Amino acid sequence: MSEPTAAHEEQGAVISTQGLTKRYRGGQLAVEGLDLSVPRGSVFGFLGPNGSGKTTTIRMLLGLIEPTGGSAHVLGEPMPGSARRVLPHVGALIEGPALYGYLTGRENLLRYDAADPTADPRSRAARADRALERVGLSAAAAKKARAYSLGMKQRLGLAAALLQPRELLVLDEPTNGLDPQGMREIRSLVRELADDGITVFLSSHLLDEIEQVCTHTAVMHRGRLITQGTVAQMSAGARGRLAVTTPDPGEATRVLKEAGVADLVTDGEEVSGEPPHAHELADLNAALVRAGVRVRAFGLRRASLEDVFVSLTGEGFDVAG
Numbered sequence: 001m002s003e004p005t006a007a008h009e010e011q012g013a014v015i016s017t018q019g020l021t022k023r024y025r026g027g028q029l030a031v032e033g034l035d036l037s038v039p040r041g042s043v044f045g046f047l048g049p050n051g052s053g054k055t056t057t058i059r060m061l062l063g064l065i066e067p068t069g070g071s072a073h074v075l076g077e078p079m080p081g082s083a084r085r086v087l088p089h090v091g092a093l094i095e096g097p098a099l100y101g102y103l104t105g106r107e108n109l110l111r112y113d114a115a116d117p118t119a120d121p122r123s124r125a126a127r128a129d130r131a132l133e134r135v136g137l138s139a140a141a142a143k144k145a146r147a148y149s150l151g152m153k154q155r156l157g158l159a160a161a162l163l164q165p166r167e168l169l170v171l172d173e174p175t176n177g178l179d180p181q182g183m184r185e186i187r188s189l190v191r192e193l194a195d196d197g198i199t200v201f202l203s204s205h206l207l208d209e210i211e212q213v214c215t216h217t218a219v220m221h222r223g224r225l226i227t228q229g230t231v232a233q234m235s236a237g238a239r240g241r242l243a244v245t246t247p248d249p250g251e252a253t254r255v256l257k258e259a260g261v262a263d264l265v266t267d268g269e270e271v272s273g274e275p276p277h278a279h280e281l282a283d284l285n286a287a288l289v290r291a292g293v294r295v296r297a298f299g300l301r302r303a304s305l306e307d308v309f310v311s312l313t314g315e316g317f318d319v320a321g
């Protein structure tokens with residue numbers, strides 16, 4: 001087994017990949033030349049439409065499949081070569097947890113714990129109870145898992161991933177299929193885990209989810225990385241849109257067009273467009289008022305990750321890869 005590669009951890013990267021590539025046997029190039037760097041302590045959102053290569057990347061990071069090119073380091077060690085040493089420090093939840101419906105939540109956790117050869121049986125019950133408490137399932141611990149909602153099942157899966165202390169949690173689409181309440185629960189749980197110092201790497205095809213919970217993000221498109229950085233940097237990098245709310249959208253559109261505002265879109269009482277570089281926003285507002293347009297609200301809307309994606313790929317976010 002090789003020694004930890006200090007260089008990767010020195011940079012503070014919990015996950016780093018260099019030219020990571022996967023071509024499936026059928027010839028499908030699922031991931032191509034991926035250079036990823038996940039800082040320690042981040043909540044890292046791995047974002048991309050369905051089919052963009054997220055699950056394939058996660059499976060390579062966890063050593064479940066071999067890359068066909070490039071390399072990956074997790075916790076400073078090469079994967080899949082050091083999987084046996086690395087994986088005990090990594091909690092993972094991919095493709096929903098495997099649960100026995102006829103067992104209670106607590107019994108399911110005891111089973112998971114018993115499957116871990118390094119777990120001391122004498123402290124098993126205490127570990128299961130602590131994990132249940134951490135994910136807010138103590139009150140439902142004695143219920144059969146088949147009576148759990150999807151959100152509760154997902155939290156039980158997280159509890160299983162948290163039986164041992166972890167440095168890194170890898171979650172593949174953790175809120176997929178959940179109702180809004182279930183989504184909120186998982187998101188707040190992710191924030192709590194991050195506050196406890198665990199680095200969280202989660203994949204999602206939901207832009208607002210990444211904006212709500214993540215500090216950093218990497219955006220995939222057709223197997224390639226198109227950008228990565230902090231969520232704040234990314235939104236700041238893309239230009240926001242000028243948005244005017246008015247009961248006179250027709251007249252507002254005319255005035256704004258004359259003032260050089262491009263890509264004007266009217267949606268009910270809101271007119272939005274690309275703010276012109278040369279213009280002071282105050283002058284635009286003054287022009288509207290001079291023309292008799294009644295302005296209810298006027299301002300720049302922060303760019304969303306969707307704006308970033310569209311500006312980088314020229315495609316909407318709903319594309320199937």
Ligand SMILES: Nc1ncnc2c1ncn2[C@@H]1O[C@H](COP(=O)(O)OP(=O)(O)OP(=O)(O)O)[C@@H](O)[C@H]1O
Binds near residue numbers: 052054056321
């Ligand atoms: N075992 C496999 N054999 C062949 N092709 C595969 C295999 N698994 C995935 N692919 C293909 O690789 C590409 C990337 O798939 P992947 O599942 O990694 O994307 P994803 O971003 O995770 O999407 P989703 O959210 O839909 O799972 C897709 O075109 C998919 O059809």
